[in-house]
Amino acid sequence: MIRQYELIDKIQKYNDKANVALINRAYVFSMKAHGNQKRASGEPYLTHPLEVASIMADMKMDDASICTALLHDTVEDTLATVEEIRELFGDEVAMLVDGVTKLSRITFNDKTVEQAENFRKLFLAMSKDIRVLLVKLSDRLHNMRTIGHMKKEASKQRVARETLDIFAPLADRIGLYAVKTELEEMAFEVLYPEEHANILARLDYVRLQDDIIPRICDELREVMTEHDIPCEVNGREKTTYSIYRKMVKKNLTFDQLTDIVAYRVIVKDVPTCYEVLGHIHNIYKAIPGRFKDYISNPKPNGYQSLHTSVIGPYANRIEIQIRTNEMHEVAENGIAAHWLYKQKEGKTISPSDERHPQYAWLRQLIEALQNTDDPQEFMENTKMDLFEDNVFVFSPKGDLISLPHGSTPLDFAYSIHSAVGHSCQSAKVNGRIVPLRTKLQNGDQVEIITAKNQRPSPGWREFVVSAKAKAAINRYLRSLEREEQERLGREMLEKAARRESYSYNEKDLNKCFEQLDVRSLEDLYAGIAQGRLFPRQVFDVLYPQQQEVNRTEQELANISTIRRRVDDDTVIGIDGLIAGMALHIGRCCNPLPGEPIVGIINTGRGVTIHAKNCRNLDQYDDEPDRWIPVKWNETALDNDKANKAFQARLRVSLAHVPGSLSSFSTAIFNVDANIVDLRIDNKNTDSFDIACDVEVQNLAHFERLMSALRNLSCVSAVERVVG
Numbered sequence: 001m002i003r004q005y006e007l008i009d010k011i012q013k014y015n016d017k018a019n020v021a022l023i024n025r026a027y028v029f030s031m032k033a034h035g036n037q038k039r040a041s042g043e044p045y046l047t048h049p050l051e052v053a054s055i056m057a058d059m060k061m062d063d064a065s066i067c068t069a070l071l072h073d074t075v076e077d078t079l080a081t082v083e084e085i086r087e088l089f090g091d092e093v094a095m096l097v098d099g100v101t102k103l104s105r106i107t108f109n110d111k112t113v114e115q116a117e118n119f120r121k122l123f124l125a126m127s128k129d130i131r132v133l134l135v136k137l138s139d140r141l142h143n144m145r146t147i148g149h150m151k152k153e154a155s156k157q158r159v160a161r162e163t164l165d166i167f168a169p170l171a172d173r174i175g176l177y178a179v180k181t182e183l184e185e186m187a188f189e190v191l192y193p194e195e196h197a198n199i200l201a202r203l204d205y206v207r208l209q210d211d212i213i214p215r216i217c218d219e220l221r222e223v224m225t226e227h228d229i230p231c232e233v234n235g236r237e238k239t240t241y242s243i244y245r246k247m248v249k250k251n252l253t254f255d256q257l258t259d260i261v262a263y264r265v266i267v268k269d270v271p272t273c274y275e276v277l278g279h280i281h282n283i284y285k286a287i288p289g290r291f292k293d294y295i296s297n298p299k300p301n302g303y304q305s306l307h308t309s310v311i312g313p314y315a316n317r318i319e320i321q322i323r324t325n326e327m328h329e330v331a332e333n334g335i336a337a338h339w340l341y342k343q344k345e346g347k348t349i350s351p352s353d354e355r356h357p358q359y360a361w362l363r364q365l366i367e368a369l370q371n372t373d374d375p376q377e378f379m380e381n382t383k384m385d386l387f388e389d390n391v392f393v394f395s396p397k398g399d400l401i402s403l404p405h406g407s408t409p410l411d412f413a414y415s416i417h418s419a420v421g422h423s424c425q426s427a428k429v430n431g432r433i434v435p436l437r438t439k440l441q442n443g444d445q446v447e448i449i450t451a452k453n454q455r456p457s458p459g460w461r462e463f464v465v466s467a468k469a470k471a472a473i474n475r476y477l478r479s480l481e482r483e484e485q486e487r488l489g490r491e492m493l494e495k496a497a498r499r500e501s502y503s504y505n506e507k508d509l510n511k512c513f514e515q516l517d518v519r520s521l522e523d524l525y526a527g528i529a530q531g532r533l534f535p536r537q538v539f540d541v542l543y544p545q546q547q548e549v550n551r552t553e554q555e556l557a558n559i560s561t562i563r564r565r566v567d568d569d570t571v572i573g574i575d576g577l578i579a580g581m582a583l584h585i586g587r588c589c590n591p592l593p594g595e596p597i598v599g600i601i602n603t604g605r606g607v608t609i610h611a612k613n614c615r616n617l618d619q620y621d622d623e624p625d626r627w628i629p630v631k632w633n634e635t636a637l638d639n640d641k642a643n644k645a646f647q648a649r650l651r652v653s654l655a656h657v658p659g660s661l662s663s664f665s666t667a668i669f670n671v672d673a674n675i676v677d678l679r680i681d682n683k684n685t686d687s688f689d690i691a692c693d694v695e696v697q698n699l700a701h702f703e704r705l706m707s708a709l710r711n712l713s714c715v716s717a718v719e720r721v722v723g
């Protein structure tokens with residue numbers, strides 16, 4: 001086990017400005033906090049944080065990371081709090097320790113690759129500072145190194161599985177190849193002890209055979225020398241786990257594997273890589289389907305190389321990887337190396353933070369992670385914002401839930417199920433009751449408390465942010481509105497029945513459905529409340545013998561359902577306008593073609609056309625600039641009769657006799673005009689006044705309509721309404 005002074009020595013070797021006092025304080029704090037706690041090995045617990053700090057020192061990490069490693073289990077496993085740590089070690093260390101603590105609370109249930117990808121996102125989101133993730137990986141590395149001491153076989157299996165499924169892929173994604181390989185090998189041995197032992201034994205056997213690795217390397221070197229290509233050639237055995245994975249994936253036996261050893265040819269630049277490939281394929285027979293160009297298509301973690309498999313010099317299948325020196329360093333040491341390499345070459349790089357230039361690679365890692373599609377670009381990006389749109393939280397069971405940024409416990413509840421959302425009464429975040437409008441933070445654990453009689457409130461709409469929650473709440477509130485309408489409609493019908501001395505049983509109403517074109521009682525009531533149906537229509541169906549007396553009213557009701565809207569923005573046929581200007585017909589005067597008109601410019605809303613005698617024009621007397629002279633273009637209008645109709649409003653006095661409304665509407669139909677809207681303004685025992693909007697072609701058409709109406713015996717007066 002490493003001792004405190006050895007750790008300090010190690011750190012000072014790469015960082016002569018290390019804050020030794022701070023690190024020592026963290027060491028003492030951790031020692032006191034862990035007290036008499038013991039590891040499974042029986043050693044004092046403190047050995048663990050010390051070893052984790054040592055791994056971080058191997059990565060040449062900064063003071064804050066080392067302190068975090070020393071303190072990483074204090075909040076989770078002892079009485080220490082993040083606040084205490086903030087007071088003693090400052091915001092940076094407190095933030096890092098808090099991050100590591102949150103990660104420790106995750107339980108890993110799902111073992112799928114997608115889940116690993118989720119966790120990668122989570123780790124990133126939580127560690128805008130990737131040091132959190134590095135401490136966590138170092139922690140896991142030490143726990144795996146000491147897994148032999150764990151007593152329960154089931155716990156061993158769980159930890160190893162988690163390591164293989166989650167932590168090794170994570171280490172891989174950020175280019176920590178040494179860490180990834182060590183984690184994999186240790187976990188593989190725990191999970192598949194027989195397979196592990198088997199592969200190890202076979203590897204030993206192969207190695208003993210005739211020194212085949214150096215002999216193949218020599219052969220390859222000779223080929224390159226013949227073509228005057230300076231290069232470095234080596235051969236390296238693959239790890240037991242990668243061999244095992246390949247055997248399983250490709251369903252091969254150990255002897256069928258071609259790539260137990262990877263031979264590498266390392267050259268100076270990319271064109272040479274392809275040249276080397278050409279020579280190798282010339283001399284040795286290539287195995288079809290095994291060539292992969294990771295130079296043109298790098299792996300997501302930045303790995304580049306050409307891979308090919310050939311029948312080699314001793315007639316066995318071998319895998320050859322061809323790469324540049326720079327690619328080789330990246331392959332061995334991760335993206336950190338990529339950055340260091342650029343620096344060594346004297347290329348300019350401008351890390352945004354100059355305080356710790358030796359840790360600039362951390363930023364590069366983050367950048368590489370967020371933008372791994374284009375390796376050319378990944379060194380140039382500077383911002384980590386890929387996951388800023390999301391917040392990642394946990395259910396009480398440890399399931400990871402991704403929500404839009406700014407989400408609240410209510411959004412969380414609705415993300416589970418709309419029924420959970422609807423009945424959400426209160427919420428606990430990290431064990432504490434909080435207001436429902438609280439904004440969730442990354443890593444929060446959220447628990448929803450529901451109540452049977454809880455209902456969504458309109459106020460909820462103001463603070464939920466997820467589309468799912470919004471939609472569910474709106475749907476619920478609309479259904480409430482609908483209930484309200486049904487209640488109102490029922491009341492209206494009951495009142496009308498009392499007024500007219502009808503009495504009916506609610507069941508009787510079923511008989512009306514077909515005739516009134518409704519599907520249910522609720523539909524019927526809602527229709528009445530919305531004014532689509534009149535109580536009169538219901539009574540007419542229920543009591544047909546009474547119908548004749550009230551016929552007129554029913555006609556009126558029928559006609560009023562043929563309302564339709566006219567789009568006044570499509571009007572053409574006016575001269576004097578500037579092309580592209582939006583055009584409105586003044587609703588005050590409803591001018592018709594044939595009448596003198598004038599245009600008024602509205603700021604930002606185009607031109608409104610008024611009749612020259614419109615009273616509303618008075619208000620523009622002082623603004624002559626807004627008046628524009630316009631004229632109907634009769635020819636254009638005549639050519640487009642089918643599409644062009646203009647509205648006019650009529651007031652008609654109609655006798656209150658059966659069939660009068662029918663005659664009225666027939667007369668309008670007969671002159672090819674169209675009723676757009678109609679309502680009763682005034683109703684007496686012997687007559688009623690109707691306001692009616694009609695669509696006509698022009699003034700002459702309208703005048704024809706007027707005289708047709710005047711000719712009806714049931715019409716006592718007709719006038720045009722303007723303004």
Ligand code: MN
Nearest residue numbers: 048072073139
């Ligand atoms: Mn730990």
